[in-house]
Amino acid sequence: MKTTLRLEAAIKKLYTAFHNDTLNPECCKQCAVGNILDNTDSWKHLSDAHGSLKLNYVGQVHQSFGRTFNGYSPLELLNIEATFLKAVGFQIPLHYKNDKPKNPTDKTVLFRGLSAVVGFLCDLDGVSNVMDYTKLFAFTEKTIEKRPEIFA
Structure with a gap:
């Protein structure tokens, strides 16, 4: 599967953060x-x-000049963060009165957010979701005929 450099870099950083316990939705x-x-x-x-989808003046200036940050425009960054926060269970934008998960740094909760973000990043770059595991379990009658010992 062909991916973009920005997608590769982003997934690598998110993967590393997830496994090093440095992925925290409440820290910028x-x-x-x-x-x-x-x-x-x-x-x-x-x-x-935090979690807003609306660019402020600074964000609008960067967006209108075509500025990117590690390959992502300001509006894309806000959408990435909103996707992550919603998937983790936050009501956005973040505010102390809004709903939030009981344990936002729980690995299961973070994995849900990570999966949503990776899917969103793949959509941004027009790539099929690299975390889609359904193709691993796809089979046809010909697959069964080739490997009958698996299904015996």
Whole structure:
């Protein structure tokens, strides 16, 4: 499967963060976008609220100039983060009165968010979802005929 460089880099960073326990939805440096942007929080100045899909003035300027951050436009970054937060169980934008998961750093919860983000990143680049495992279990009658010992 052919992927883009930005997709490869983003997935590698997210995978590493997940396994090193440095993926945290409540921290701007350790959330999905924070990890994609090398654990920086400069992206948070693109909107007025964490999880918002609306660019503020700074974000609009960067977007209109065509500026990208590790290959992603400001609007794409906000959508990536919103996808992650929603999949983890947050009501967005983040606010202390809004709903949030009981344990946002639970591995199962984070994996749900990671899966949603990877799927979204693949959609952005027009690539089939690299986390789609259904093809591994796809079979036909010819598959069964070739390997009858598996089904005996």
